[in-house]
Amino acid sequence: MNMGYSFRNISLRHFIISSMLPILALFCALSFYYNWKALEFNKDVYAGALDAGASALNMSFAELEQISFTPYLYTDISRMMTYMKNGYLEAGVEPPDYLNLAQLETNYTLLFTKLLHASAQDVRSIRFYPFGQGRGACYSINRDTAGLSHTQVSWQTVDTLYSYTVPYGSKAVFLGLDGAQDTGGSFLLLRTIKDYDSGKELGILEIEAGTSRIYDSLDRINITQNSGLLLTDQTGTVVYSAGSATPDLLAQAAGSSAYVVQDCTLERAGWQLSLILSVDDFRVSTAESVAIIFVVAALAFVAGFVLYRFQSASAVVSIDSILYAIRQLQDGNLNYTCKVAGNQDFQAIADALNQTGQKLDALIHTEAEARASQSRAEYLALQSQINPHFLYNVLNGFIALNRMGERQLLESSILHLTKLFRYICNNDDTTTVAREYDFAVQYLELQKLRFGDQITYTVMVDPAVADIRIPKLVVQPFVENCIVHGMEADDTPIEIILHSMLRREENGGQTLILEIVDTGVGYDTASTPPGVGLTNVMQRLSIFHERSHYEIRSTPGKGTTVRILLEMNRETT
Structure with a gap:
């Protein structure tokens, strides 16, 4: 027997040639590892940017909270709001003679006007909606106009504002406005103001602030083509969006491996800042490097396959004959005779297959008779x-x-x-x-x-x-x-x-x-x-x-x- 063509030597040669496959697997593993590390790096970068944007927003919200706390710091402001609640500023109402309403109104207007213009945040107006006898009135101080203006609103408007604040007591509530980003607009701070001494609710303080500072903080976060940045308030209203971000995309990304979602809750406002990162965008950025790795792997695989076919050609014919014989046995053709030429190891396998087919044919006939008897017995037992x-x-x-x-x-x-x-x-x-x-x-x-x-x-x-x-x-x-x-x-x-x-x-x-x-x-x-x-x-x-x-x-x-x-x-x- 020529040991150079023995079955064992051919198998060993095939094993050596097939060692190229682990090399290809290594190339693939490296490409996947490179993609994974790039994604993790970008996630860390965006997480840092998200935290920075959240910190800037919290600073803006903190400044507005300080303004909304003014009635508790200045007695004149609290007293003026009490008189507004009692309806003393309503047209046709004669306040008691001992009240110096003119001076209180001047102090009220000057203080809030200073706060409007001194705030780093773009505060546009400060409004107060009193309860009690003054319910339905709106006293506002606007950045673009002078003095305290008095308008009437519906009771439903006051009730709607109160419904936002009542779950939070005297704490500030922040609300975004529909279409605020499209109009370059604003968001609201609402706070229920209570009398410091009696604890009775006086009305709703509303501070309207521009969103330019918010947008400036978030616009610094670079968003890829299919990614997005979404800022929503407690009610789910979209305050800011960048890229492809929408509430629907956020819901879709939450259960998809095609996106990475990073969330950050703004503690002061209770708003949600969500960053939706498209995994495909990061893959595109690393596609060139990965393509080179795959090209090298493909060339190595092709070269290994050509060498394998060249060196194993003599064994392929015998192996094909044996495989065909096995398929015949699987299809039930147990009388098929396998014939191979050359290598004695393959011939021994062919002889074993032929003997197996003959024994299986005899065994199947015996088993069929036994199963027929067993089925009859099982049927009688079941019934x-x-x-x-x-x-x-x-x-x-x-x-x-x-x-x-x-x-x-x-x-x-x-x-x-x-x-x-x-x-x-x-x-x-x-x-x-x-x-x-x-x-x-x-x-x-x-x-x-x-x-x-x-x-x-x-x-x-x-x-x-x-x-x-x-x-x-x-x-x-x-x-x-x-x-x-x-x-x-x-x-x-x-x-x-x-x-x-x-x-x-x-x-x-x-x-x-x-x-x-x-x-x-x-x-x-x-x-x-x-x-x-x-x-x-x-x-x-x-x-x-x-x-x-x-x-x-x-x-x-x-x-x-x-x-x-x-x-x-x-x-x-």
């Missing part, structure tokens, strides 16, 4: 199963009838049980529809010993299907379920209807349908798996015919319908 609890209850019923002297009813019941066991003990694996329904009647009559008039039943056997042969004991398990599971805990009466019919199919064939209907409690079929009894029925149906099956439709509180379907494409009569 002989009956619920022992039922038998226990029937015998107890016989004892009770005997003690009560119900001799005639006892004799009738014993005859029902005798017919029941004669039917079960019959070794036939099939029966007729009429006999199967008669067996169900015997079973129901015995159940009526226990439940009496709580069980009523109707049996309708179509004469056209009465003599059709079916598997034994496929109806009784469903009848038993009607009683065991269909009756309420308080034994509410139940009606059971047994029906049979033939249905003509579109292909010209016919299907026998055995229907069992009850008016019981019903159940949720999706959450209740079939029990042992119904599994038994399915096994016997599949042994009888591979396409025989049953269907269950049940509605809680309305009852259950079972349909057993047997195709009439075999001899069943």
Whole structure:
């Protein structure tokens, strides 16, 4: 034997050549690692930028909070707001003579005007909506106009503003305005102002600030083409968006591996700053480097494959012959003879395959005979199963009838049980529809010993299907379920209807349908798996015919319908 062409040497040569594959795998791993590190680096960079933007926003919110706290720092402001609540500034109202409202109004206007123009944040106006007698009034100081202006608003406007602040007590609430970014606009700070001494609510203080400082902080964050930056307030209103960011994209990105979502909650305002990063954008940025890695890997793979084909050509023909022989065995052609030329190792494999095919052919014939006998035994065993609890209850019923002297009813019941066991003990694996329904009647009559008039039943056997042969004991398990599971805990009466019919199919064939209907409690079929009894029925149906099956439709509180379907494409009569 030429060891240079032995099977072992060829396998070793193939192994050495195939070591190129780990090299290719290493190249692929490096490219993926490079992409991953680039993504992690960009995530860290954006996380830092997000924190910086959040810090700048929190500083802006803190400054507005300081302005909104003014009524608690200056007595004149708090007193003026009290008089606004009492309606003393309303047209036609004469305030008490001892109140110096003119001086208080001047102090109120000057202080808030100074705060308007001294704030680094672009504060546009400060408005106060009083409660009480002054409800419906709006006292505002605007950056572009002088003095304190007085306008009327609806009560609903005041109630709407109050609905935003009431969950937060005296804390400040920040709200974005719809379309604020498009109009270059503003956002609001709302705070419920209370009297420092009495704790009574005086009204709503509203500070409107421009968003330019917010936009300046967030515009510094560079967003890639398919990424986005989204700022929303507590109500979900979009205050700022950049790139492709929308609430829909944020919801989509939360469960997608194509995006990385970084969230930051602005503690002072309760707003949400979300950065949506597109993984594809980062991959595009590293595509050139990854492309070089893949090109090198592809060239290495092609070179290795060419060398493999060149050096293993002599073994390929023999291996193909052996593989073809294996496929023949898989397809059931056990008499196929494998022939190879040259290497003795391959010849030994071919001889072993030929011997295996011959032994498998003999074994399959033996196994087929054994399985036929086993299937017959399994079928007889499956059809002989009956619920022992039922038998226990029937015998107890016989004892009770005997003690009560119900001799005639006892004799009738014993005859029902005798017919029941004669039917079960019959070794036939099939029966007729009429006999199967008669067996169900015997079973129901015995159940009526226990439940009496709580069980009523109707049996309708179509004469056209009465003599059709079916598997034994496929109806009784469903009848038993009607009683065991269909009756309420308080034994509410139940009606059971047994029906049979033939249905003509579109292909010209016919299907026998055995229907069992009850008016019981019903159940949720999706959450209740079939029990042992119904599994038994399915096994016997599949042994009888591979396409025989049953269907269950049940509605809680309305009852259950079972349909057993047997195709009439075999001899069943």
